[in-house]
Amino acid sequence: MNFDYSPKVQEMQARLLAFFDAHIYPNEARFHEEVEANRRNGNAWVPTTVIEELKPLARKAGLWNLFLPKSSRAPEGLSNLEYAPLCEIMGRVTWAAEVFNCSAPDTGNMETIERYGSEAQKTEWLEPLLRGDFRSAFLMTEPAVASSDATNIECRIERVGDEYVINGTKWWSSGAGDPRCAIYVVMGKTNPEAGRHEQQSMVLVPANTPGVRVIRPLTVYGYDDAPHGHMEVELKNVRVPVGNILLGEGRGFEIAQGRLGPGRIHHCMRSIGAAERALELMCERAIARTAFGKTLAQQTVTQERIAEARCMIEQARLLTLKAAYMMDTVGNKVAKAEIAMIKIVAPNMALQVIDWAVQVFGGMGVSGDTPLAIMWAHQRTLRLADGPDEVHRNSLAKLELAKHMRLPGGEVRMPITRGS
Missing domain, CATH: 1.10.540.10 (Acyl-CoA dehydrogenase/oxidase, N-terminal domain)
Known part of the structure; x- marks a missing residue:
């Protein structure tokens, strides 16, 4: 590339x-x-x-x-x-x-x-x-189940005549707190008896539909992210026309996989920007601040962290650009390993860089006087949003192991070792 x-x-x-x-x-x-x-x-x-x-x-x-x-x-x-x-x-x-x-x-x-x-x-x-006339929310995660495995989702979407009736509770519904939020994209089960990945569907639910109730905002390390918000939402006998379904019944898991690829890479791109900002603030503070007779920039530990931060940011950026290139040229499905890698790497990298910046700022770093505290909270959330680290590592490991499974003739592909 x-x-x-x-x-x-x-x-x-x-x-x-x-x-x-x-x-x-x-x-x-x-x-x-x-x-x-x-x-x-x-x-x-x-x-x-x-x-x-x-x-x-x-x-x-x-x-x-x-x-x-x-x-x-x-x-x-x-x-x-x-x-x-x-x-x-x-x-x-x-x-x-x-x-x-x-x-x-x-x-x-x-x-x-x-x-x-x-x-x-x-x-x-x-x-x-x-x-930009209004905003939207995505309702997938549920409080009662491990939603990192989307097949666990329990929200029920039942067809009754020309309508779908929806019942369930969602949370971490980002954007649902905004009064301009006019439409929800809701994932639920239309057929619990179908195959594991064919049970789910997605429907469009206008936010003002009877039976929709925003229960409460959830906080992230004390931040409520108003006016955007991450809300818990109840759907009780919510009725929408059958024409509001996306793609068709049983296609929800497929849609979720397609939706989350671009979402994940966008989060990673922004994580790199947050890390760059944190490094800039760290350098400016280190040059301006004196402790024990020297500026913080003259302290060896600070220099080591600045150098390591630069290396980490560049590595994450290059991996993200590779994933973006592959998504453009061979598609999201073929690029799934690269997407998983950046989703693991970028937020963890940003968290480390921001944490080092906080150390340079001292007490100010954890206050609201710099953007570092809220940046850290957002990046920590991204280790869970759109799939936790563990899920992406599991998927990536399976893809790697698959390269070393049995070949079509039955023989086992063995790694080359010294002396063989």
Whole structure:
């Protein structure tokens, strides 16, 4: 693969970095202040003025819907490889991606409807999401079962005449706290008697459907991520038309696998951006801060950590770019090993770099005076979101072991050892 970004991508990188300098970094504190002011006034779950002000500027700058490749409805969409360095920049500030209509779970939901939805579903739901008219949520994980194995999901989707009746409880439903959230993509079981991977289906559920109840927001290390939020949601005798099903009954597991590939790589791209930001803050602090007669930058332990952080970031970036390249050229299924690897590597790398940055900042590093604490909380969450590390390691190990299984003739492929 070619490791050089195209002139088009380099120009967009420069434009996006300039946008961050002009509009994102200067408003970083304002965003959090606005959320806190809303919370003091009794409701943190309202859209922030700052993001709504910045969205038209992002569209005017041609930095909108960059995540969606090969869609006639989003001609500005880039390939995964082209999008990688831009998504990385968006990861430098936790809330920035929404400004460009490139934030989860909307990106995954839009890609799901684009890939698996009917034309009617695309007109009703995808096009308004692409315009940024409203937001969405993805309802898959459940509190009562180990949802890292999606076949465990218990939410029931039963056909009754021309409707589906849905009953179940979901949680970690990101985006469901936002009052602009208008549509849920819900995964549940339509046929418990079918094959293990043919029991599940996905349906589109308007958020205002009777029987839908947001129970509570969940916190991540004390952060509620308002106004976005990660909610527990009850679905009780929720009825939607049969036309709201995606692709067809029994195709939910297949859709989930297709949806999570792009979602995982986007998270990894943003993780690299978060690590880059943490390293920058770490270096600036180390140069400016003196302890025991020397700047922190002169301390050998700090130098070692800065060097190791740079190595780790570059390794993770190259692996992510390889996965993006393979997704573009041979497809998500063939690239599943690379996707699993980056999902393991990138969040763990970012957590280590951010942790070293926190150490350089001392007490300030764990406070709200720097973005490091919330960055760390987000990255720790990513070791669980879209599949925990253990699941990805298990899948990767099976793929590796499969290379050494019996050959068609029955003989065993043996590793070459010294002396053989």
